[in-house]
Amino acid sequence: MWGDSKPMFKSQEEIPDYFPSTPRNDWSIGLVKLVTILVIFMAGVVIGLSISAHFGRYYNSQTDLFFPSTMYTSSCEKDCMDFKNFVKPSNLMHTMTDQQLYWRASLVPKMEEFPFNRVPKVAFLFMTRGPLPFAPLWDRFFKGHAGLYSVYVHTLPDYRLNVSKDSAFYGRQIPSEEVSWGSITLVDAEKRLLANALLDYSNERFVLLSESCIPVFNFPTVYEYLINSAQSYVESYFIETPQCEGRYNRRMAPHITLDQWRKGSEWFELSRELAVNILSDVKYYSLFRKLCRPSCYPDEHYIPTFLHMFYGELNSNRTVTWVDWSRGGPHPARYGAVNITVEFIQSIRNSTCLYNGRPTSVCYLFARKFAPSALEPLMNLTSTVLEF
């Protein structure tokens, strides 16, 4: 950050501002020479200090002491309020706490018209512990559609994603925290992803994905489907089994009653409106944090229950992320290289459900779970069955 070479040239250019030219009289030529020497000397000092700032961050404060940065920045690069950065942060790293971040992300403009050309975007929120084995597939999916999507990645706190500069994942990691399976920390990570994505006012739809998810349609299809949808896609149901009804805690009553209790896959798709409402909820989140444990899995209950209680009409109650639970057990089936066939992908793409109240065969836009070995055969299918 401080290794940026811009300030050096800025200082050089702006030095003349501080030595306004005086009327030239004969007697002042000597003075002009003196001033010229001074200018060169000052420029040398400034360049010297700027260069040393490149090699040690602690020199920055020293530079500031002798040459307050405001003196040399007449443009608003650093100190002034910047509209562009307010509606779309250019750097995803920040120093806000979760509480500060959620509060800021919950701000909703009261004015209906945006003072800029707002093209709605789909935010792809990746939750992973580390690597993203399907990044090459996603990169091919995103290619050529810049400006219509944003990517956010939540990893383990110390993990650094290693992708090339032209990847959609480059520089898209958000400040992350430890996550443990089945605990409220998973909901916290989801909220962190939502909040960071909400800071970009052009993000309109929010999809949660994992490192084992793949797209099963091309970008234009996914974009049109989500942007034009009247509802969000959060799976929501109730069944009288230990894995659903059995996880309800009676101490949640009267705030949450058993008939309000819902379950659904954590892999959501949300409109901006619902994302803001979920982020702004403190009451029900706190109840889940306190009472949805142990063996309760808040990530499978909090959002479905909260939406059912207050925004049911805005939910389709189904998911757009295909998964195979047919084998039973705590984890869904995982597909590797040997399982990838045209027929298999075709079957995920062709199903039956309602979209905006009308029957459709396009029900799943994404699918899980896939093992890293599936990457190569899937890359071979992009130009044919996947159509991207």
Ligand SMILES: *[C@@H]1O[C@H](CO)[C@@H](O)[C@H](O)[C@H]1NC(C)=O
């Ligand atoms: C990042 O990836 C590149 C190319 O795959 C590799 O050469 C490099 O060693 C990796 N860097 C780290 C820190 O893993």
Ligand SMILES: *[C@@H]1O[C@H](CO)[C@@H](O)[C@H](O)[C@H]1NC(C)=O
């Ligand atoms: C989803 O469930 C809610 C109740 O939570 C209901 O109001 C809504 O109509 C359902 N949506 C659809 C598409 O059936």
Ligand SMILES: *[C@@H]1O[C@H](CO)[C@@H](O)[C@H](O)[C@H]1NC(C)=O
């Ligand atoms: C994938 O293929 C292998 C070999 O045919 C099979 O044993 C396995 O059950 C398949 N996995 C899934 C999830 O279908």
Ligand SMILES: *[C@@H]1O[C@H](CO)[C@@H](O)[C@H](O)[C@H]1NC(C)=O
């Ligand atoms: C989708 O499946 C139905 C029956 O399952 C079949 O009739 C139809 O031709 C399939 N559509 C496509 C595009 O494959």
Ligand SMILES: *[C@@H]1O[C@H](CO)[C@@H](O)[C@H](O)[C@H]1NC(C)=O
């Ligand atoms: C992918 O396609 C290439 C070239 O057509 C072929 O050599 C390779 O075996 C294919 N890989 C898989 C896993 O299908």
